[in-house]
Amino acid sequence: MTEHETRDRWTRATEIVGVFLLSITAVLTAWCGFESSKWGGEMSIAFSQASSARIQAASAEGEARSAEIFDLTIYASYVEAVGRGEDELAEYIRARFTPEFEVAYVEWVADGQVERAPFAREEYVPDGTEEAEELNARADAKFAEALENNQRGDNYSLLTVLFALVLFLTAMSQREIAPWVARTLLGLAAVVAVIGVVILATFPVKI
Template structure:
């Protein structure tokens, strides 16, 4: 017997390492597939976030324009109403204002935006002409709500949620890449185990192969999956 001959692995251990190598190869392919899928979902989520932010900016611009329209309309109406009160053609509102279509103030009042008119009505009901505790303008009333402003806020929330989802997808992709590296180590340990010159090295490398493979397999089984 040649003392320099490399010790052979027991048959059962050689078979176990072969199975580990086969499963590790399959696991590596699976991890690569999952990583690519999660990377694709990450790109989709980032695209959705960008689209939502663009739409949010547009809605915010619309809200600013609507607010400016309301401000100009209110300023024109209150100016015309004051002139008519001074001229005696329109009575001073005391909580029961009724627009006079024959006067400029009535003409302007009837052309308030539908979103703005409820706030003006609620403001007039507080008797601002005689009540010093009334809000200064309808813009301070809870009835003053802009649909475009609410839409902008909703879109911002949607964009933030999509961005958070993209970051989660990116982390999932990274986790699968890391598991692929661990499985590659299991393949390396299993492949080298049968080529070492000492029995101790064979057992150590075999143990390392089993440990890294089992650890990676357990983690992969717990990771979220997509198809």
């Protein structure tokens, strides 16, 4: 085989590998763009859900404060009635304690009224408090999820840059340059492409 034939075979091989790399990389780049867009959408949804949960939590916290103010008002009236010796009125008011406050009041009395008032007891949980805590926890979780989704989208976007480098190196290898330079560029493009594919395989997929 003559040197010219050998050179031609290397040129054809380089062209075939180059076309293959260009085709595969173009598909992978499009896939990364698609995944980046999908994770960006998931980020927006999670941020929206976090915001909604925060609003609901604020509403529940307002409900809990209103319930506490009601209990404070009723308890103040009860204490006044007891102080004046109006037992019948005191019992009438006592019957209107909310279930949440009644539990705390009973435990407070049973323990010798150590605290200044039943409101300091851990048993006292105004209506809406637990809901507010759950909603705040949900908001925190969704916010963290949104940040994670944002990072995933960024990772896919960065990977498109890596594949763009593969396209650049492959395109340069197809130019009229010294054969050894073309092969070097093509080999480097193949290495970068393999690295990109390995990294891509570790990323979560969203369809």
